[in-house]
Amino acid sequence: MSSSSAAPGRGDKAVKPPMRDALVAAAFRLFLERGYEETTVDDIVALAGVGRRSFFRYFPSKEDVVFPDHERCLAEMTAFLAASAADDEPVRRVCDAARLVLRMYAENPAFSVQRYHLTKKVPGLRAYELSVVWRYERALARYLRTRFAGLGDGVLRADVIAAAVVAAHNNALRSWLRSDGKGDAQAAVDHALGHVQAAFGATPAPPVTQGPEDVVVVVSRRGAPLWRVVQELESALGRG
């Protein structure tokens, strides 16, 4: 049920203190059987058998105990984006970064589904989740801004694409969570992100390679949705 893998032997300094996991476990037991707002921090620490002070040593707020691994995942995403190569296609890169978040959810389907039902009911937790999602979005946008620097409206494009990627990811993630983790989350997210790449993808790196001129002919029924035309166009340009 706990979020942090208990695999020992990692070189990362300290071993994960079991107290943190014990607090998460105690908190979720009470949240699920009694409700989030009906559970006080004192109840949690009493069940875990530790002092109240220790709770706030491990979690800056009561809400944080519901999202115990997002801090780590955000750090992973930041590192992933920082490790990008110069010739990576930016939109594809941020889509891959978003898949890191999905992976974290998929590692503990039962835990993720429980948390989903909690956040769906409690407004305070929804607000907290929004701030978490916002930090992911800002990380994506920061990366895209550097990649779009110099292009016209680079900052705008970065913000819009980051928002679209997050929205598509969350759409697929939530539909997977609603199904109690039964479906194929990976496929759902791939499908959703595909739409975003169809709309925004294939922006070249700033130094445009001056290739030979080329002519593309698109045949479209007037009135067809533009995004369908874009999909056709994309495949015609050889970026399928």
Place this chain on the structure above:
Amino acid sequence: MSSSSAAPGRGDKAVKPPMRDALVAAAFRLFLERGYEETTVDDIVALAGVGRRSFFRYFPSKEDVVFPDHERCLAEMTAFLAASAADDEPVRRVCDAARLVLRMYAENPAFSVQRYHLTKKVPGLRAYELSVVWRYERALARYLRTRFAGLGDGVLRADVIAAAVVAAHNNALRSWLRSDGKGDAQAAVDHALGHVQAAFGATPAPPVTQGPEDVVVVVSRRGAPLWRVVQELESALGRG
């Protein structure tokens, strides 16, 4: 400085109580000269000369006094979307809805700029603003979902477009706020939303009109950014 227009004679039942405006004024005076977190609710009510109990009658929380008019604006946006005609172009419609929010900010530039500087500094206010923005986004997405019902991935498209519209709007809004309300906010938002419409616009109403076939020829240098191609394509299709 207050947000609610004091125009009398509206048929909406009660006149706006001056106490609400007095609380907003007192709160912002203290927030600006002393900081948000360093100001207690008791300080505000003491300055306004009212009882502590009355503060929470007008504002459900301390954060709400910073966003005194978003509730009204959200209601206006919902009404605006509900009043849409069946043949409205959905993406254009949600862009117009987003412009309602801009109009609210532009009605009181000084107030909006002060609030911007507050929310920039205080994490708690940023989180609250996120939940407000989220409600706007959900309103847009709800409308788009109904319009895209029946289309493949209609829900996904609705969520992504709503997120993109909000991101573009906020990008332009924030850049205007950073300039202390000096630039042309309307033009900035129009420009930003134009990008979104270029990427997503012109989805036909569900019953596609079976017009005559037509041929569009696009000449593009291989390697050009896709969004440029989309812009060309859009103008070729006569949706400039």
Place this chain on the structure above:
DNA sequence: GGCCGCGGTGGTACTGGGTTCCGTCCTGCG
């Protein structure tokens, strides 16, 4: 005119999240 109901107001006390400060224990080390 006296009485009553009622909505807006203020005051008081309480709950609970979050912080500060301090004391304690345990551990490793010179």
Place this chain on the structure above:
DNA sequence: CGCAGGACGGAACCCAGTACCACCGCGGCC
């Protein structure tokens, strides 16, 4: 053995938000 430092616990505190009640001004009603 003494000590330094870190993990833990506990008591007190601050403040946002809530519940409850007492007050007051006002219009209606008998």
